[in-house]
Amino acid sequence: MEKTSTLTKVQKEVFMNEAILEARKAQMLQEVPIGAIVVLDGQIIGRGHNLRETTQDATMHAEMIAIKEACQRVGSWRLEQAQLFVTLEPCPMCAGASMLARIDEIYFGAFDPKGGASGSLLNLSTDERFNHWSYVEAGVLGETCGALLTDFFRELRQRKKKLKKTSNSPELPL
Numbered sequence: 001m002e003k004t005s006t007l008t009k010v011q012k013e014v015f016m017n018e019a020i021l022e023a024r025k026a027q028m029l030q031e032v033p034i035g036a037i038v039v040l041d042g043q044i045i046g047r048g049h050n051l052r053e054t055t056q057d058a059t060m061h062a063e064m065i066a067i068k069e070a071c072q073r074v075g076s077w078r079l080e081q082a083q084l085f086v087t088l089e090p091c092p093m094c095a096g097a098s099m100l101a102r103i104d105e106i107y108f109g110a111f112d113p114k115g116g117a118s119g120s121l122l123n124l125s126t127d128e129r130f131n132h133w134s135y136v137e138a139g140v141l142g143e144t145c146g147a148l149l150t151d152f153f154r155e156l157r158q159r160k161k162k163l164k165k166t167s168n169s170p171e172l173p174l
């Protein structure tokens with residue numbers, strides 16, 4: 001059974017912009033800039049940004065934090081009729097968590113060719129062998145979401161290069 005989107009293009013972009021705001025919060029903490037929100041009935045019921053470095057916890061992905069908050073907000077692990085917006089394609093853990101929370105619609109910005117589990121490497125979100133599957137839409141504000149990441153990694157590389165240069169300079173004591 002094919003699932004369809006319940007949102008307009010404008011709604012999708014408004015909500016993705018909220019996920020982008022979350023990604024920027026991660027960036028300010030020197031975290032890889034990924035952000036997510038959960039929406040139900042037009043209301044944002046969960047927000048999250050990547051906190052893996054800050055917490056040194058491999059499960060602290062943006063989607064996990066947003067889904068946890070949403071479940072707490074509605075007082076239920078079931079998030080049927082909810083929508084997940086995330087700036088980067090969900091990994092296997094987050095695609096799995098969305099499935100377990102029964103999220104009906106997943107919107108993501110940029111593809112993750114090395115880790116994505118909602119279309120890139122596999123597709124946990126639309127596999128009808130599971131007892132829940134979702135509508136998935138890729139590329140919502142995809143360029144903005146992707147640029148956040150490429151800019152972040154470019155800056156990181158430049159910082160590392162600079163660091164290397166300084167540590168190689170002969171006048172510095174070893």
Ligand SMILES: [Zn+2]
Nearest residue numbers: 061091093094
């Ligand atoms: Zn994840």
